[in-house]
Amino acid sequence: MKDTTGVIADLTAEAAEVDALVAGLSEEEWDTPTPAPGWHVRHQIGHLAFIFRIAGLSAAQPDAFVEMAKASAAVGFEKAVEGALQEYIHDPAEVLLGRWRAERDTAIKALAAVPGDQLVPWLVNPLPPYVLACAGMMEVFGHGQDIADALGVRPERTDRIKHLAGFAVRVRDFGYEARNLTPPEEEFRFELTAPSGAEWTFGPADATQRIIGSAEDFCLLVTRRRHRFDLDLHATGTLADQWLDIAQAYRGAAGEGRRPGQFDA
Numbered sequence: 001m002k003d004t005t006g007v008i009a010d011l012t013a014e015a016a017e018v019d020a021l022v023a024g025l026s027e028e029e030w031d032t033p034t035p036a037p038g039w040h041v042r043h044q045i046g047h048l049a050f051i052f053r054i055a056g057l058s059a060a061q062p063d064a065f066v067e068m069a070k071a072s073a074a075v076g077f078e079k080a081v082e083g084a085l086q087e088y089i090h091d092p093a094e095v096l097l098g099r100w101r102a103e104r105d106t107a108i109k110a111l112a113a114v115p116g117d118q119l120v121p122w123l124v125n126p127l128p129p130y131v132l133a134c135a136g137m138m139e140v141f142g143h144g145q146d147i148a149d150a151l152g153v154r155p156e157r158t159d160r161i162k163h164l165a166g167f168a169v170r171v172r173d174f175g176y177e178a179r180n181l182t183p184p185e186e187e188f189r190f191e192l193t194a195p196s197g198a199e200w201t202f203g204p205a206d207a208t209q210r211i212i213g214s215a216e217d218f219c220l221l222v223t224r225r226r227h228r229f230d231l232d233l234h235a236t237g238t239l240a241d242q243w244l245d246i247a248q249a250y251r252g253a254a255g256e257g258r259r260p261g262q263f264d265a
Contacts, residue, residue, distance in 0.1 A: 002130040008112045010160040011136050015104050018048070018144040021151060022097065030093040034150040035225075037256060041150055042096055044143045046088030049100040050081065051139050055132060056107030058120045065121050077123065078252065107136070124251065134167035138249050142223035149225075149263065157195045157216045165192055165215050168222035168249040169202040175246035178254050184209075184239050192218050209237035211244070222249040229260040 022030070022045060030042045039047075058065040072080035088096055111120075111129050119126035127135075141164055148155050169190055173183035189207035192200045192215035200215060211218070213233035220226040221233060221244065228244045235241040248254055 002116055002128065004112060004114075004116055004130045004133055007130055007133040007137070007163050008108060010163055011133050011140065012108055014137055014140045014144070014160055015108070017155065018045075018140055018147065019097075019101065019104075021144065021147050021153065025093065027093045029151075030096070032150045034146040035258060035262070036146050039146070040089075041147055042089050042093065043085060044147050045096055045100050046085050047081070048139060048143050049088055049096070049103045050084045052100075052103040052107040052136070055136060056103065056110045058122060058132065059107065059110035059114050059129065062121050069121070069123060111136075131167070131170070134163045134170075135250075137161075137164045138167055138223060141219055142225055142250075145220065145223065145225045157219075159194045159196050159198065161215060161219050162194065162200060164219050164222075164249070165190075165200060166202065168218065168247070171249055172243070172247075174251055175243065175248045175254070178248060178252065179246060181246075186239060188240055188243070190218070209235075209240040209243075211235055211240055222247050224248055224255060224257040226263065227258050227260045230258075230263065 022041060025032075025041065030045075031040045033040055034044055036044070054065065054068065057068065075083075088099060091099065111133050114120055114129040116128065116130060118129070120129055120132060122132060137160070141161065145155065169188075172188065176183040186209055187203050187207050189203040189205065189210040190201065191210065191212045192202075193213070194200055194215045211233060212235075213231070217226070217231035217233050221228060221231055224247075228247075233244060235244050246254070
């Protein structure tokens with residue numbers, strides 16, 4: 001059983017960073033295009049509000065979440081997400097900001113209240129609250145990065161991203177599954193340098209397939225916010241090298257990703 005105290009505090013802090021990016025924007029600036037095709041800043045915040053809404057429902061009202069998930073599965077989850085997004089993006093910026101804050105705070109409070117050894121329902125399999133909170137870190141990191149890129153801001157990363165790095169290692173196979181590929185049985189070794197300079201390691205020390213490099217860049221890779229060629233990440237072994245092409249820390253379609261050299265830094 002993992003204590004959720006640390007990840008809840010870090011998720012709260014990461015969400016506050018996204019809040020700070022958008023809180024002072026004008027109505028027009030909420031319509032700034034982001035690198036995600038067809039999505040403006042308001043789409044990014046609307047998506048986060050929806051994701052936190054269903055996470056809060058899972059933690060606080062699991063039976064209601066299960067019914068919602070069944071209804072979403074009936075129409076297809078991607079279509080359900082797009083439909084839910086329409087509920088947010090037409091709001092005035094001030095209203096949308098308020099809805100994001102409310103959904104965020106409610107979800108984080110609900111997750112914090114779930115005992116660490118209790119599973120909560122999620123879209124495919126039930127999860128420990130710690131893992132669902134790490135998934136929330138992934139959502140905040142990725143969509144926050146899109147907003148930062150749209151506004152020309154470079155986020156200051158901290159060691160809070162360790163939760164996301166560990167989550168990405170845990171879900172290593174999502175990239176294979178999204179492409180109908182059979183994941184290799186062989187485990188990988190990950191050796192990542194944290195923003196603080198600390199060294200984080202995951203996987204067996206004697207693994208022949210290895211990923212080595214910047215933890216921030218690793219998080220940009222698995223959220224598909226940067227192309228591998230623009231990142232300080234290096235692979236040893238054919239399987240590890242192939243994984244850098246398909247890595248993603250979320251289920252479902254990979255999306256277009258980003259082009260090499262698309263960003264200045």
